[in-house]
Amino acid sequence: MARSYKHIFLDHSGQSQLFKKKPLPIIKKIPLRNPIEHGAKIRSQMEKAWRMAQKISDDRSAVSSPTRDGMYLEFASAPDYELVTKSLEDIKAGIRLLTVREIHGGGDDDKKTITLATVYLPSGTEAKFLEKIRRYTEEQTDKGKPKNEKLVNSIEDIRLAVLESFWQDDLNLLPKEEAEWCEVWLWSEEDGSLESFHKATELLQVTVQKPMLRFPERVVLLIHANRLQLKELIESCDGIAEFRRAKETARFFLELNNKDQADWAQELKGRLSIPEDPNVAVTILDTGANNGHLLLEPLLEDQDCHAVDPTWGVHDHNGHGTLMCGLAGYGDLQSALESLNTIEIGHCLESAKIIPPQGKNPPELYGYVTLQGVSRTEIQAPFRRRITCMAVTTEDGRDRGRPSSWSAAIDQLTSGYADEQRRLFIVSAGNIDDPQEWKLYPESNLTNEIHDPGQSWNALTVGAFTTKARLTDPDLVEYEPIAPAGGLSPFSTTSLTWESNKWPLKPEIVLEGGNAAIMSNGFISEHDDLALLSTGHEPAKRQFDYINATSAACAQAAWMAA
Numbered sequence: 001m002a003r004s005y006k007h008i009f010l011d012h013s014g015q016s017q018l019f020k021k022k023p024l025p026i027i028k029k030i031p032l033r034n035p036i037e038h039g040a041k042i043r044s045q046m047e048k049a050w051r052m053a054q055k056i057s058d059d060r061s062a063v064s065s066p067t068r069d070g071m072y073l074e075f076a077s078a079p080d081y082e083l084v085t086k087s088l089e090d091i092k093a094g095i096r097l098l099t100v101r102e103i104h105g106g107g108d109d110d111k112k113t114i115t116l117a118t119v120y121l122p123s124g125t126e127a128k129f130l131e132k133i134r135r136y137t138e139e140q141t142d143k144g145k146p147k148n149e150k151l152v153n154s155i156e157d158i159r160l161a162v163l164e165s166f167w168q169d170d171l172n173l174l175p176k177e178e179a180e181w182c183e184v185w186l187w188s189e190e191d192g193s194l195e196s197f198h199k200a201t202e203l204l205q206v207t208v209q210k211p212m213l214r215f216p217e218r219v220v221l222l223i224h225a226n227r228l229q230l231k232e233l234i235e236s237c238d239g240i241a242e243f244r245r246a247k248e249t250a251r252f253f254l255e256l257n258n259k260d261q262a263d264w265a266q267e268l269k270g271r272l273s274i275p276e277d278p279n280v281a282v283t284i285l286d287t288g289a290n291n292g293h294l295l296l297e298p299l300l301e302d303q304d305c306h307a308v309d310p311t312w313g314v315h316d317h318n319g320h321g322t323l324m325c326g327l328a329g330y331g332d333l334q335s336a337l338e339s340l341n342t343i344e345i346g347h348c349l350e351s352a353k354i355i356p357p358q359g360k361n362p363p364e365l366y367g368y369v370t371l372q373g374v375s376r377t378e379i380q381a382p383f384r385r386r387i388t389c390m391a392v393t394t395e396d397g398r399d400r401g402r403p404s405s406w407s408a409a410i411d412q413l414t415s416g417y418a419d420e421q422r423r424l425f426i427v428s429a430g431n432i433d434d435p436q437e438w439k440l441y442p443e444s445n446l447t448n449e450i451h452d453p454g455q456s457w458n459a460l461t462v463g464a465f466t467t468k469a470r471l472t473d474p475d476l477v478e479y480e481p482i483a484p485a486g487g488l489s490p491f492s493t494t495s496l497t498w499e500s501n502k503w504p505l506k507p508e509i510v511l512e513g514g515n516a517a518i519m520s521n522g523f524i525s526e527h528d529d530l531a532l533l534s535t536g537h538e539p540a541k542r543q544f545d546y547i548n549a550t551s552a553a554c555a556q557a558a559w560m561a562a
Helices: 035-062 126-138 149-154 193-203 227-236 250-254 258-269 320-330 333-338 363-380 405-415 443-447 549-561
Strands: 071-076 096-104 113-121 157-160 180-186 219-225 240-245 280-286 305-307 348-353 385-390 424-428 460-466 479-481 509-512 517-519 532-535 544-547
Touching: 035 071, 035 126, 035 149, 035 157, 096 240, 126 149, 180 193, 193 219, 193 227, 219 227, 227 240, 250 333, 250 532, 250 544, 258 333, 280 320, 280 363, 280 549, 305 363, 320 333, 320 348, 320 532, 320 544, 320 549, 333 532, 348 363, 363 385, 363 405, 385 549, 405 424, 424 549, 460 549, 509 549, 532 549, 544 549
Parallel strands: 280 348, 280 385, 305 348, 385 424, 424 460, 460 509
Antiparallel strands: 071 113, 071 157, 096 113, 180 219, 180 240, 479 517, 532 544
16 A cells, blocks of 8 residues: 655745855966076076086096096975976986975975975086076067976076985985995996996995896895995996985894884884774685784784684684784885884784694685685675685695686685675785795796686786895805896796686786795705795794795785775
8 A cells, every 4th residue: 555755845944145156276386487587597506506516526536536427416396386307307318307306394384395306417418408598588489488488487496416315215214424225226227327336336345235126217226335435426426316225124123032023013003093993804814813913903803803613713823824914914014114104004804714723624625615714704794895815725636727626616706606796805826835946946937837726717816026135144145045136036836837728827916925045055045034024923922923925925915905
C-alpha cells in the first residue's frame, strides 16, 4: 500500500542579493622595473662578478694552483617573485643551469622566499649575458616592451657563487674543519671534466670512492672532504653541479648500544604525525610482528595482529615480519631518523601471520593460507583501503611463468572473481640466496627465475636494484661492492628465461634491495653497510636490525602505495 507524506514548505525565509564577482587574487610573478636603471644595475653586477672571477683565476695561476676555465654565478630573485631560470641556460654555448633552490627571509619578512639559481658560464660567454642586458635597455619588441624583459626583470642580484650555492642539503650539514663523506654531482663526464675532477681531488688529497652513479645529465661520486677542500674543488673544476652530505650507512645505527638506539627511536616517535583512525592500511603477510617496538606501537594496534592458526600466536618468532613492518610503515627508516622534521604517516599497519613457528605449511595449502591471512584482516576492519604485502615465496615447483595453485589464488583474490572486490597485492620477486651465484653477477640474475607466486598476473611483483655501493667498515677495506651504484641488486631474480609471448614480464618494478661485497680472492660477504635499516623484533635487546634483497624492496613498494 502506497504511503503519502506531507511536504514541508519554507515560506518567506530568504533574502535577495545582487551577485558580486569575487576579486581574483593578485599573483606577483615578475616585478616591474625601470629598464635603464635596472639594466645598469644588473650589468654592473655582472661585470664586477667577472672581474672578481678573473682575479681569482690569475692569482691561482700565479702560484700554479689548478683553476677552472669558466665561472660559477648565482642569480637571485626579488623576495616572493619568480626567477626565470629556463632562460638562464644555453646548452649550445656551454652555459648550464646547475641548481635551483629557495631560501626564506627575503626583505623585511622572514616568511618571504627568494629563488637562487647557480649557473656555469664558460670563459667568453659573459658577453652573451651582457648582450641580453644591452637589448633589454636599448631595444623593444613589436608590442613596445623591452626585449628580454621577463628574464632581466626577474633578476634581483648577480654574484659569484660560493660553496653554499652548490650545497643542496641542510646548511648545518656542511663539513667544517673535519672531513665528511659528501656526494658531488658533476654535470658531465665529457670534455675531460671527470679527468679534471680526479686530478684536482688527487692534488687536494681528497678521497674518492671508486663506484660512481651515472644519470643522463649527472655523474655522482662520493668524496671525503672538509669545507676548505670543497671550496678548492669549486675553484679548480668546471664540471661541478652540486654537493650533498652523504647518508650514513645502516652500520652507524646498528653499532649503537640499545640505550642509544632507543633514544633515537624515542626522538623519532615524538616527531610522528599520524591520524587517529587511518582508513588506509598495509597488511604484512609474514612471520607475525612484535608491535611493542617503540616505532611500531603507533602504527600497529593489538587488534590488527592476526594469525591464520591462532595456536601459532601473533608474535614474530623469526624477525622477518617486524623488519617488513619497519619499511612498510616508514619507507626509508634511516632518513626518518636522521631528519629533524615532522614525519607524517597517513596509514596504519596490519599483520597476518602465515608462517608457523615450527615446521612448514604444506605446499598445497600455500594459496589457502594466503587467502585466510587477507580474510582475517578484512573481517577485523572491513572499511579500510588495503595494500597487501607479501615477501614469502618458494622455489619449489617453479613453473617458468605458468600459473601455480598459489599464484592462481592470488589472481582470484586481486581480480575480485569471487566477491567482485579488487585488491592491490604486492609480492616480492624472490631472492638469489646462494653467494656462489653472486660471483656470476649479473649473469646469475638473468638465469635465476622469479619465485612462486611472483608469476601472478594480477599481483605487483617487485624486484631489487641498489644504490648502496659505499663501504665504511674498516674491516672491508679489501672488499668491493658486487653491483655498481644504480645496478640490479645481486639478490634479484628475473623472468628472462620465461617464454615472453605466453607469460607475464616480471618484475614490474624494482626498488632498493641492497648489495653484497666481494674480495679479490672471491670471498663474499653480506654487510649492514650495504643493507637497509629497519625495526628489530627483539627491542629489549636492540631497536634496529638490517634487511635487504627483494623483501626490502617489496616492503618499500607497499609504503609507496600507501
